[in-house]
Amino acid sequence: MKRRIKTSVYFVFAFVIFLTSIGFSPLQVAAADLDLKAESAILIDGETGQILFAKNADIKLPPASMTKMMTEYLTMEAIKNETITWETETGISNYAYRISGDSSSSGIGLRQDKQYTVKDLYEAMAINSDNAASIALAELIAGSEGEFVKMMNQKAEELGMKEYEFVNTTGLSNSDLGEDHPAGTDPNADNLLSARAAALLAYHLVNDYPESLEYSSQLTDELDGRTTQNWNWMLPWNNDNFAQYYYEGIDGLKTGHTDAAGYTFTGTAERDGRRLISVVMKTDSIGARFEQTKKLMDYGFNQFSKQELYPAGYQIEDESTLNVSKGKEDTVEVESKNAITATVKNGEEEAYSVNYRLNEDLLDEDGNLIAPVEKGQVVGTMELIYTGSKANGYITGDGQKQSVDLVATTAVEKSNWFMLALGAIGDFFGNIFTSVKDTVVGWFS
Template sequence: MKHNLKASFFLLMAVLIACTSLTANPGKANAAESLDLNAESAILVDAETGKILYAKQPDIKLPPASMTKMMTEYLVLEAINEGQISWDTTTQISDYPYEISASNISSGVGLTQDKDYTVRELYEAMAIISDNGTTIALAELIAGSEGEFVKMMNEKAEEMGLPDYQFVNATGLSNSDLGENHPEGTEPDANDLLSAESAALLAYHLVNDYPEALDISSKMTTEFEGKTLENLNWMLPWDNVNFKQFGFEGVDGLKTGWTDNAGYCFTGTAERDGRRLISVVMKTESKEARFEETAKLLDYGFSQFENKEVFPEGYQKEDQTSLPVSKGKQDEVEIASNAAIQAPIKNGEEESYDVTLNIDEEKLNEDGELVAPLEKGEKIGTMELTYKGEADYGYITGEKQAQTVDVVTTAAVEKANWFSLSMSAVGNFFSNIFSSVSDTVKGWF
């Protein structure tokens, strides 16, 4: 009997332990908490709204290596867009990029002097195999010298609102690797610096302002002077047995990076079913690891978040469905959103969102009323999506963008005629007198 009781006790304990283990392993629902990234710094961003879906020490400034070239790419594409150069513009190679292309510090394509290269040839070599010589040649073409180009890089970084940055050259190499050729105005041992957050914001501007950048970053190979150059991004849909295991559905960019100081870095981007995500991992331990950790981030973003209509067009906040109107034929007018609010929502968090109404104070008189006449659909403020949950990483831009829509009147309100306004004024006059007398009489007692 005692033996049976003892056996039953241990059986009960085993069942309880098993149940506890199952409860403690909620699976994908808590993917963020169990997302163990082997990277010093990382971030994941929704490319449409700028919403940050995940972050790990995103504000640490680290050498970004060749991810620096995303800024060079941006400035080249901007110059093309503004008509300063075209894809067919040609240039020749000066001594400095020629030396870099032949140096053992860089896996250069081996440039030739006294030969015309098109902007497209140079750009593809820069974007696809991260060539340094072609990058410098483009910088010199646009700004006259790399030193002047670096000034442009820092000015554009400030304009974009990058929170943490330092650009000292166009390539991402350490200035010490450039020797006497380090850009004028920079320190000889300086490094480019970016945080994961800044790299993601730079990528956000690149893919949204110039989506044609993805047409090139997604190319697995390109031809350059009779040689086939293979993209350093192993997450593209390779047939190559060495890279195939790293392929990730939807990946079409963006920029790898490696130096001794930076370690292995990668800014990735992928699109599935109309949703684009941007990821950054910095200081991973190997070429393979930067892609493995990126896959974790992207898989988390695509599996755990869905772009949903959180509040429909015409939505009215329950306690603020109307506003008072002065000098109108109606005393109030209903208000509502003029568009649906959509956002990337984590599974199970639909109830964690609300909206805040921001009424334009310039539309109101001193009594907090709208003043007639009012048109139907007249904008009187905005409706902003707000998050009431715990894991709020904010927005890469610091703005709400697609999470803010206009609030408008749902009907027109005509201005009352002079007789109605006069009678209303008389009524208010006697009402004020009555109130004053009433208050006085009450004071007697």
């Protein structure tokens, strides 16, 4: 037996050497081996928000034009709320016009002798990262950039972002804006975001307004007779200069660069129904931000898979029924309404369990369901529990767990008043009997 095991070990060792000699690159790359050349980074599952990788994800850094993701979100929200429409028109203020004329900061030269639609400005902002378009949208929606900045910070709080500070809509330093810096903000301040906060913002943008990807995935934008290009070189360009950065499935989201921020990128890609969102901050070149994003995406797509861990109709062993009080039956059968699907790291398929969390409003003081119970009634949730050694949590909160509704499979009618009364009488005399018995036993003990 020992000889057989030793022979197998030699065979596996030789097989690995053979694969290495022919240039095979194994997919099993541990997170610790990513060697990510970014000061801060994070990778999350785009559907569940599960964090797959994090490096210094909570430090606040200048996000540069990734700031515009919040401007995009609030623009989409204003359209949803019918405050504006895609066809609403607005002019360009002197402030926005001055910024638009600066080609060193993504200025494309908006004109003051015409009206621009919200769609025009949104495309210029999302595709070419035009700063003046961001300012013009903010002024349209809130009346001034200063008021819009208040909306940005309020929305960040609503979304659960923790490490953030918005001082303008563009991602420029306020010092670059001079006397036009938004009212109520420090004239020398920078926007600040952690990688975690940027990923959470991107998560909400992609899930709340998936149409945003229709714009972030466009290669070029046409405005005022000029063609401008998307700064995302991972898109499918027919360009030899960008070919090395192409990544299958990439369709967003936002690049950024300032001297203080370095080169940043919030990317998102979808393959085979799985979406990942990544953030890299403070890389040292235009190309590096895409190279480091590729490392993260490869790690996520190669090391994790979307799996159905528990099917619809699942029942925990020995917990398939719950006790019922005041009903014609004493118990009711329960099961999960839907399947639980999760993004699972290779080799950790068994590192999960589930438990029930019942709706306390439906329980009596003893923890029993109170009749009547309807068939299909939601009585609580079935939660997914990770039992492995490395839990990174979820982008939407450390305490979040994936869960599905727990439902009753049958109905339990409430017992009539006569039977309830008999039960109460029985309980009354039962308690008296128990009390008398205990007293008598006490006399002779």
